[in-house]
Amino acid sequence: MAIVTPPRGGGGWGGGWGGRGGGGGWGAPLPPRGGGTQLSGGGGRGGPPMVPFGSGFPAAIVMLRRSVVASGVKQATADYRISKSAWLKDSSHAVIEKLDLRISMVTGLNVNHPFGEYLQVVNYGIGGHYEPHFDHATAPTSPVYKLNTGNRVATFMIYLSSVEAGGSTAFIYANFSLPVVEKAAVFWWNLHRNGEGNVDTLHAGCPVLVGDKWVANKWIHEYGQEFIHRCTLNRDE
Ligand SMILES: O=C(O)CCC(=O)C(=O)O
């Protein structure tokens, strides 16, 4: 796991966050402009290398809808995921394109659709949460396989806002949690080298107690990474 923390003021992420909207749900405030790139902290096992990351985010009003989860072969709303989300294509805004490029540079992975899913922007209001789950598919019927590019091998998640209280991302078996800090990001592998899901990645978005939480997910698939992140029969290699 690699965790990228934001700086204390100064610098710039490149694209800038753009303007601010109104309150709550539609047009909820987008994170403000500013900040730079600084690395610290860590997490998971074996002290992974920290990697530089920076980005901007457009002011575009995103078409937020109630978030869904994989439910059999389909996707459906569920009480265990209370948030709104939207998918942003890289072609929807130059900043998204730039962000994709940076995620690719930081991870070294091919994040181009369909090897990477479109960027998913998620908004949690007070009480919003996502109970413990895996990002990768755990059943062959999962809609995750609809892209025909294999399972979600890795997750890159960016915190687009801070919150006043609550909202941490908790890794249940790995036994640590990450606070919601604007412009921080986290990367982890969901699958072992042999393609099996890593149960240590079980994670949750804790309920937001005070504030308005925004994150962006980039899910990267197995295909497209064959010569970058090689598979082996030894899951730990
Ligand atoms: O909001 C969080 O902290 C976690 C979000 C998450 O795990 C997801 O969207 O899959």
Ligand SMILES: [Fe+2]
């Ligand atoms: Fe997740």
